[in-house]
Amino acid sequence: MFIEALLGTRAQRLFMATLLIQAIVVLVMVGITFRMVDEHVSFTLSGYKTLPCYLALFALAEVFELFMAADALRLRNIIQLVGILLFHLALIVSAALQVHQTRDALINGSVDCSDPTATDYLINCDVPGSLWRKIEPFLIVTPCVIAASWLIMMFWIKQLYGEFGWAIFHIVGANPKTKTMYQYYQVEICLLKFDFFFFTGVTMQLLIVVLSRNSAEFGVTIAAIPIVLGLLMGAALAVRREIKWLMSISLVMMLAAETYCELIYKLVRFYEPSSRDQYNTTRATLTVFTIVAFLLLFGTFTVGLRCFSDFDRGLLPSKLHDSNKRPKYSLSGNSSGNMSQRQSSYNGGTMLAPRISIE
Template sequence: MAIEPFLRTRPQQGFLGTSIIQGIVVLTLVAIVFGKVQAVVPTSQGTYKTLPCYFALFALAEIFSVVISIDALKLRNIIQMLGIIGFQGAMIVFSALQVRQTRIALVRTPDQPGCFTTCAGPGSLWETVKPLLIAVPCVLGASWVTLIYWTRALYFEFGWAVFHAVGANPVMKKMYQYYQVMICLLKFDFFAFVGLTMQLLILVINPATPEFGLTIAAVPVVLILLFGCGVAVKREIKWMMTLSLVLMAASLSYFIFKFVRYYSPSTREQYESTRNTLTVFTVVAFLLVFSSFAVGLRCFSDFDKGLRNSKATEAIAPKRTKYGSPSGTPGMSDRQSSYLGGAGLAPRMSIE
């Protein structure tokens, strides 16, 4: 049984289809909420800025989710798919927090008859958008369960891709898995940093302050860092990997600094309507970068041990023979044996 072409199997189609349908439904719900609020309150002012940021962040998240799903399927990277499931779980938490954050932004006066905009009573703006906000984590939860189902099927389907890349050598398989984890972490680092920066620039930081300019200037620097780290770990460029790891370690202090500002008595008031979501994003970003640093050290220790060529050809599938199997490869039973931890394969493939 050969490696199946991109999007030619039911699990692949189901995984990507779930991501696309989820994105359409969630963006529709969030857009309706934004439209209803935009029609009656100035969303560019004060605590109301939570809503356009909420919409922009979910738009970024859903586009990112679809793009990274396509990428994972093309690379046959099951570790990245597990990362997508974790990402979905984080978005469920974020969307649930946004229900409370939106209430804080909209409800600012005691309930009274005829109060539509700033109250929480029946017929108010809050009661109008509340069901739509609650529906978002429900949709994400249903999609999350469905993605777990498809990922399980893809785990068995893509098992052969790992064997094709690195052969049956368990040491090489372990090194290759750490490499895949590193590449996956760098992609999620990108979203976490951009998402956090977007919230800070839209909701909190005053454009007239030096912090605003520094935050904007940090965006291209971090993007170059992430891209450079990806190139370094794939091509095993030691000096570039060393620089990336040093900058990664230094960036952890930034997340600690921001976290302290959220709760410091002198600055906590400016984060009142966004503290919960910013805290979640900052903690997740810190953990992702820290994990990237730790896994990066492990990948660096694996340089010059024979894995470089396998990294360069990881997405290239072997040619089919007239019998339907890749040329020069064993059958399905041997393939499952190698990937799922069974007996050794014969003959073994070398790392080309």
Template sequence: MAIEAFLSTTAQRAYLGTIAIQAIVVLVLVGLVFSWVDAWVDFSRTIYKTIPCYLALFAFGEQVSPSSGYPYKPLTRPSNRIFEILMAVDGLRARNIIQLAGIAIFHGCLIAFAAAQVHETKQALSMLGNCDYDGTRRSYIECSGAGTLFAKIRPLLITAPCVIAAAWLSLLWWTKVLFAEFGWAIFHIVGANPAMKTMYRWYQVIICLLKFDFFFFAGVTMQLLILVVSRNSAEFGITITAIPIVLVLLSFAAIAVQREIRWLMSVSLVLMLASETYLYKLVRFFTPPSEDTYQTTRITLALFTICAFLILFATFIVGLRCFGDFDKGLKPSKVHGQSLLPTPTAEKINLIGYNSEAKASGGSTGGAPLTSRISIE
């Protein structure tokens, strides 16, 4: 059995290609939706901000746009698309099947998020209800029947989750194939000891969770910046500053679990538990006086906040599990895992029941007993 090079197999190329292709398709669909709506509505009004929120999670960063009246007009560079592609490349390079499984779960969440946008966009645009376009600007924007703005963008909104779902089914299949392909790499990193393999799997789980923690925190923060935080307020600066701070804290947690630094891991676990109090934001989405602010983005924000809470809580639980595995001999595998792998495609295992001399003599070994031999070339 061989250790295959990065992207040298059909399964690896198909996995990454699936993510890349659906990323391009979905980004084009969402970009068209945003451009068509941007031409007709004022995004400075809270009720219309579901569209910028939708694209902001498919885009990277914001820029000031004096002409739109809305200071956080997203660029057309993918964010969760880039995040997902980088996670896939990292998982394939590290032969981390846990991370690939995490991407599959993450992809499932994207389906729910994209599907929710159909309802939220209709709620934002259809203030006059299910009426048809009657030739007036108001009916074109605020009705949802034939000939209206929503009728124009609805096929694109529906197509996006369908494309993501189709890609998800493909990813599930290729993840199954890669599970078998990557199993041999884990053997080289931690050996044949089942206990060590289990501990290493838990280590892979927490590293994966820490990466998703940052994405969901950034996703919630981005939506809050678009919706409620004034650009000139102190809260805006604090919220922006929180993103790199959280990134640093999560990086420290990753270093702590990899290097088995007990004091740093203890601090990280305490901070994770304290961060769970952020769930109070969920209450604000549904209670006065702030509920009107989140009228058309409540479902998306609630979905992201709940996911962020659950993933952070899972990270805390898995962190406790990994903390209990400190000083049990796994540290060298964590720190030098990839360097322990042999040169890709250079290793082969041959189970030989007869030695070469026996084969040359037609199976005779002069009466000496035959023994099984494992040859590693």
């Protein structure tokens, strides 16, 4: 069996190519929509802030997904690839919701659509030749392209599963308990990465679309950014280095953020009568993002507890070796040597196939 370098196989290259092509097409569709609307309306008006937020959110999502895919291939992490598939599903939902939200932002009842001579008739009415009819095809193409790329990604991830499925063996050996502990560690690190995106997505929508700079909630949201980012980085460091005191603080802060910020405070603000109007054009997307962020944070907390219980049980050397020493790949010219003479640097003695040489 050969160990291929990053992007050294057809499956890896075509998986990344699928994501790259999809990202280009989606950003072009969103960019065209943004330009067409920008020619007719002012984005400084609160009702039209949905579109620049939509563009920024999808630009962030596509860059994040490309980074996560490259990182998963680099680490040979099949769990992270499955996470990318789930993240892609969330993108499909978000893109589909955006069609409805953009229509609500444009067709807002501010114009008498029964009078063709009314000002802004072709901007704020759903009639032939109107702005909405022009941008609707571009908005619909976006979720369709993302859905098609998701099906193609499933095929390539199936190929990559066969390619990467044995990689954990070379890191932790054949012990089933150690393998299970390492898999929980991988899930926790993967969840922390996705926590970062969804927190950033909710914050971006609140700051761009909803909140006034003079409001108390704007200040609270700004203040929460370094706290949450510090929490995520601290949790990642704690679980990797098995720092008990830091992991304890991270778990307590996760529970507090989950109870106050995500579930009670934000979701109630979206729907309570005193504040629901300011979330009118983004309520659906914000609700989806907030619920997903809550579920991810709850999952991170739960898996974090399991990882905490695995501290000091012999997994630390594998974590540190996996994160700090990447294998160098080369093909040995001598295929007739004794298998016992070829040891894995990952496991300090795990026997590998005769033609593998890992330095």
